[in-house]
Structure formats: structure tokens, C-alpha cells
Amino acid sequence: MFHTIIEPFRIKSVEALRFTTREERVRALEQAGFNLFLLRAEDVIIDLLTDSGTGAMSAAQWGALMQGDESYAGSRSFYRFQAVVQDLTGFRHIIPTHQGRAAERILFHSVLKAGEIVPNNNHFDTTRANVEAEGAEARDLVVAEGRVPALVHPFKGNIDLAALERTLQADGGRVPLVMVTVTNNSGGGQPVSMENLRSVRALCDKYRKPFILDACRFAENAWFIKQREPEFADWTPKRIAQAMFRLADGCTMSAKKDGLANIGGFLALNDDEWAERARTLLILTEGFPTYGGLAGYDLEAVARGLEEVVEEPYLRYRIRSTEYLAEKLVASGVPIIQPAGGHAIYIDARALLPHVPPLAYPGIALANALYVEGGVRAVEIGTVMFGLSPDGTESPAAMDLVRLAIPRRVYTQSHIDYVAEVVIKVASERDRLRGLRIVSTPRVLRHFTARFEELG
Numbered sequence: 001m002f003h004t005i006i007e008p009f010r011i012k013s014v015e016a017l018r019f020t021t022r023e024e025r026v027r028a029l030e031q032a033g034f035n036l037f038l039l040r041a042e043d044v045i046i047d048l049l050t051d052s053g054t055g056a057m058s059a060a061q062w063g064a065l066m067q068g069d070e071s072y073a074g075s076r077s078f079y080r081f082q083a084v085v086q087d088l089t090g091f092r093h094i095i096p097t098h099q100g101r102a103a104e105r106i107l108f109h110s111v112l113k114a115g116e117i118v119p120n121n122n123h124f125d126t127t128r129a130n131v132e133a134e135g136a137e138a139r140d141l142v143v144a145e146g147r148v149p150a151l152v153h154p155f156k157g158n159i160d161l162a163a164l165e166r167t168l169q170a171d172g173g174r175v176p177l178v179m180v181t182v183t184n185n186s187g188g189g190q191p192v193s194m195e196n197l198r199s200v201r202a203l204c205d206k207y208r209k210p211f212i213l214d215a216c217r218f219a220e221n222a223w224f225i226k227q228r229e230p231e232f233a234d235w236t237p238k239r240i241a242q243a244m245f246r247l248a249d250g251c252t253m254s255a256k257k258d259g260l261a262n263i264g265g266f267l268a269l270n271d272d273e274w275a276e277r278a279r280t281l282l283i284l285t286e287g288f289p290t291y292g293g294l295a296g297y298d299l300e301a302v303a304r305g306l307e308e309v310v311e312e313p314y315l316r317y318r319i320r321s322t323e324y325l326a327e328k329l330v331a332s333g334v335p336i337i338q339p340a341g342g343h344a345i346y347i348d349a350r351a352l353l354p355h356v357p358p359l360a361y362p363g364i365a366l367a368n369a370l371y372v373e374g375g376v377r378a379v380e381i382g383t384v385m386f387g388l389s390p391d392g393t394e395s396p397a398a399m400d401l402v403r404l405a406i407p408r409r410v411y412t413q414s415h416i417d418y419v420a421e422v423v424i425k426v427a428s429e430r431d432r433l434r435g436l437r438i439v440s441t442p443r444v445l446r447h448f449t450a451r452f453e454e455l456g
């Protein structure tokens with residue numbers, strides 16, 4: 001009856017924004033070497049750098065913190081956490097970790113050998129880095145549609161099943177497990193269909209391979225399945241999520257996303273021997289298996305967060321608010337990856353700024369302009385992030401994108417309206433934007449700390 005989708009919460013506790021002037025932001029950016037990672041967060045008005053760990057916890061989660069049992073071993077909070085994760089995923093062994101990459105490191109260090117291959121739709125950067133740290137290959141096999149930014153397709157995160165089968169046929173002996181990332185962060189936050197997951201399961205059965213989900217945004221993926229796969233239209237998001245997990249043999253999870261927590265994660269596995277190896281490594285680097293690098297109160301917050309994240313009003317608002325920003329930008333002719341992903345909008349900076357060549361970093365130019373214009377912090381996902389080879393040579397990344405990641409339950413519709421205004425204004429003055437050059441940089445992960453200067 002009503003079209004407005006209101007935020008499904010009211011606000012009990014607020015954090016003031018510090019409004020800066022344009023002149024202050026110009027100065028702050030210069031001091032940060034034109035790298036938004038080097039700003040002080042208090043100099044940012046709307047922070048869309050990441051959706052990871054930046055969400056707002058609910059009153060129930062804050063209340064649950066006081067229930068935290070800080071016992072070193074056998075904490076009550078662990079058993080509550082384990083019960084919630086098991087109800088959702090059905091996996092036998094639940095191993096808490098301090099965040100997603102710790103789950104990845106423990107899994108891969110336990111089961112991967114040098115020279116092996118891990119197929120995935122798209123590996124997230126930390127997943128790829130952890131695979132490569134074992135001397136193995138991270139092989140990206142997303143469907144062709146997932147590589148075309150402007151193409152509208154319901155499941156651009158799907159893995160290419162024919163390519164996966166070719167890998168399993170040709171190199172099966174070197175594939176210890178198959179991964180699928182839901183939603184596909186590195187491919188624009190695009191969902192994977194249940195049909196695709198079922199087919200991956202069938203291939204894994206045929207070639208006797210374990211199937212592991214990178215489940216960071218499982219609830220957003222479940223919502224897309226509900227909307228876009230008719231078979232699931234009447235299912236609750238929780239039931240869809242349960243069905244997704246039950247197709248797999250385990251998962252890695254960053255609770256900083258769909259755990260609705262500020263820190264936390266887990267590795268879940270069905271295989272007893274793999275779990276045993278993982279727990280041994282966990283004790284070495286994270287902690288005892290009933291806390292895994294987290295406080296008891298963190299386990300409580302994640303347990304409650306996993307219950308809240310599958311609630312239908314939350315997911316409807318979450319996905320709609322991302323789509324709402326996308327609609328405003330598309331209506332004004334701003335080129336973005338379509339359709340909108342679950343957690344973020346990706347602006348095609350190379351298309352928007354054709355006069356800035358990739359090696360003059362159009363993504364950085366655009367992200368910096370959004371900051372100067374309106375105090376909005378986004379992140380370049382392009383040539384600065386991916387263009388440097390280990391041998392020190394530089395080449396353009398496949399795409400130069402600027403990601404606007406939306407923290408969960410933090411910003412209201414008027415904040416999003418403001419962001420759209422800022423982006424549209426900057427896009428209308430695109431000819432003014434100049435490229436940059438790097439003046440100092442580390443050899444790896446340069447996007448975090450490189451310093452730039454603007455070209456004349």
C-alpha cells in the first residue's frame with residue numbers, strides 16, 4: 001500500500017557527525033597524501049569505506065554483551081554461539097576466530113599444499129592472499145556475465161559450472177576443495193543462485209571434493225534468492241540460508257558483515273579430521289577452541305546478530321537502501337555496476353573519467369573528489385589496488401571502480417540522499433577532475449599507505 005520502505009528500527013543512541021568545510025577537507029586530504037585511508041575518521045562526514053565491522057549493533061546485542069561469560073574454557077557464551085551457528089548452518093564443528101581472514105588462514109594452512117588450486121567465483125583479496133601464502137593458486141571462475149559492469153543479470157555472482165568442471169577434470173588431483181563466495185564481494189556484491197549452489201554440490205559429489213562457502217554475506221544472498229528465484233519466493237530468509245549452508249561441507253565467515261558485529265568470525269566444518277587440524281592451529285595462534293580470539297561478550301553479540309540478520313524487515317530495508325542509491329545514480333547517468341549489489345554501489349570511474357588514463361588512477365581521482373565535495377569517503381577498487389605486479393611493474397587493473405559500501409543500520413535515507421547529491425554533483429563536474437601520480441609507496445598492498453600528488 002505504501003511505497004516508502006522505512007528503516008526497521010528507531011534510534012536510541014546517536015553519534016554526532018562532525019561537519020567540516022570544503023577548505024578543511026582540502027587541507028586534510030593534502031596532509032593524507034591524497035590517500036583516503038590516511039585520513040582521520042573524524043574528518044569524514046559519511047564513511048562508506050567499508051561495510052565490515054562498521055555496522056550498528058542493536059539494543060539486544062548491547063544487552064547481550066553483559067551476558068558474556070569470560071571463562072577461558074567452556075564458556076556459556078561459546079555454547080550459545082555454537083547453538084546459533086549450528087541451527088543456521090547445520091555444520092558439525094564450529095570454530096570461532098577473531099575475523100574472516102583468520103578462518104581462511106587456519107583452513108588453508110591446515111588443508112592446502114603448494115601447487116594446489118582453489119576454484120572460487122571470485123576470491124576476496126584476503127582469501128586470495130591466504131591461498132597464495134600456501135603456494136597454491138586462487139582460480140576465479142565467475143560466469144562471463146559477472147565480468148560486464150553494465151549488464152543486468154539476476155545472479156552475476158554464479159560460478160561458471162563448465163569452467164569448474166574443466167578444472168576438476170583436468171586438475172582434479174590438485175583441487176583439495178571448491179569455494180563459492182556469497183555474495184561475490186570482488187565481483188560487485190552480486191548474488192549466487194540456489195540453482196548454481198546445487199550444481200556446485202553435484203559437481204563436488206561427482207569429483208569427491210569438499211565444498212566450502214565464503215559466507216560473509218549469506219543473509220543478503222538469501223534475500224536475493226527469495227526475490228529472484230521463484231521456487232523460494234515464499235520461504236523465509238532463514239530457511240533459504242539454512243538450505244544454502246546445507247549444500248556445503250563447511251564455511252569461512254566474517255561476522256563483521258552479516259554477523260552484525262564489530263568483530264568476530266568462524267570456521268565451520270563437517271569433516272572431523274580437518275576440524276581437528278584446524279583446532280590445533282587455532283590454539284597456536286588464536287586461542288582455546290571455545291573462544292578463538294574473541295571475548296565471551298563478542299560471541300554473544302555475534303550470536304544475537306546472526307539471529308537478527310535473517311529477519312525479513314531488516315533484509316528488505318538493507319537491500320532496498322542500496323538499490324535506492326543505485327537508482328538515483330543511474331537516473332542521473334552515473335555509470336555503475338548493475339544491478340546494485342547487496343552491500344555496495346560500484347561506480348565505474350574509468351567510464352566516468354575517460355580523460356584520466358588508468359595509470360593516472362581515475363578511481364583515486366573520483367574518490368578524492370567525493371571527499372572534497374561532500375566529506376564522503378569511498379574506496380578505489382582499481383589500478384592502485386590491483387595494478388602492481390610482484391616484479392614491480394605496473395599495468396591497468398581490469399576495471400577502475402569506486403566502491404560506496406553501506407554500513408549496516410548506520411545511515412538513514414537522508415544520509416543516502418545526501419551521498420547521491422554529492423556523487424551527482426561531482427559527476428556533473430567530471431571534466432575538472434585530474435589524475436594523480438604516486439610519490440611514495442610500499443611494495444605490497446600499496447593502496448593502504450601510498451602517497452600521491454595531483455597532476456597539473
Ligand SMILES: Cc1ncc(COP(=O)(O)O)c(C=O)c1O
Pocket residue numbers: 052099100101102124126127181185186214216254255256265
Ligand atoms: C567475501 C569476503 N571474504 C572474506 C573477508 C575477510 O573478512 P575479515 O575482514 O573479517 O578478515 C571479507 C572482508 O571484507 C570478504 O568480503
